[in-house]
Amino acid sequence: MSSRIYVALDLPRLDDARALATRVRHHVGGLKLGLEFFCANGPAGVHAMAELGLPIFLDLKLHDIPNTVAKAVQSLASLEPAVLTVHAAGGRAMMEDAKAAAPTGTKVVAVTMLTSLDERDLADTGVAGSAHDHVVRLAELAQEAGIDGIVCSGAEVVAAKASWRDGFFVVPGVRPVNGAAGDQKRVVTPRQAADAGASILVVGRPITQADDPDGAARAIAGTL
């Protein structure tokens, strides 16, 4: 079985992203390309990374009116990403239209509550209640909208999965024991994410900023 670890290549330069991916490719199951990479390199950069032969997770976190998101998804369709993100806060119709516009082989997953936020941040945006309840509510909405899964922290996977057995659960905010959290607030270890039932673990800086990215990826894979 291929690794559940997707490395987040949050780098602006194509050459750097390609070099890093080439180093860690035997310890990861896919490559996640996000806003930083896409804004700098565009669709051509995604095509270039796809040549490495690993599944591409295109993390653009689309969030706009349904028509705009659907048209954006159509514009990305030729890239045929394995996974594509939208924001669950965009609502049911936006998620339905995103899924309808996506290629059949692309999993559309909705970001529920960013792992960089805690309950105080949630309150600041006018949302009362716990992170747990917020994620479970948005997971239900995503499921009703007919998309493939959600992005949430490892702490919420078990609860969200209880009513969505075949959902696809993406867990970022993953840190090895004693790893620096940085801007992430809801973190779990790779082992905790895997045990909770994550379909994919997204790991960025613990690999990309390591002195030995290859060794770091191998070590993380070895804990699963």
Ligand SMILES: O=C(O)c1cc(=O)[nH]c(=O)n1[C@@H]1O[C@H](COP(=O)(O)O)[C@@H](O)[C@H]1O
């Ligand atoms: O959608 C994501 O991938 C995502 C959602 C979320 O809630 N939190 C989150 O950190 N991410 C992404 O996951 C990656 C985490 O990177 P590191 O914190 O460096 O491991 C980044 O590329 C984020 O954009």
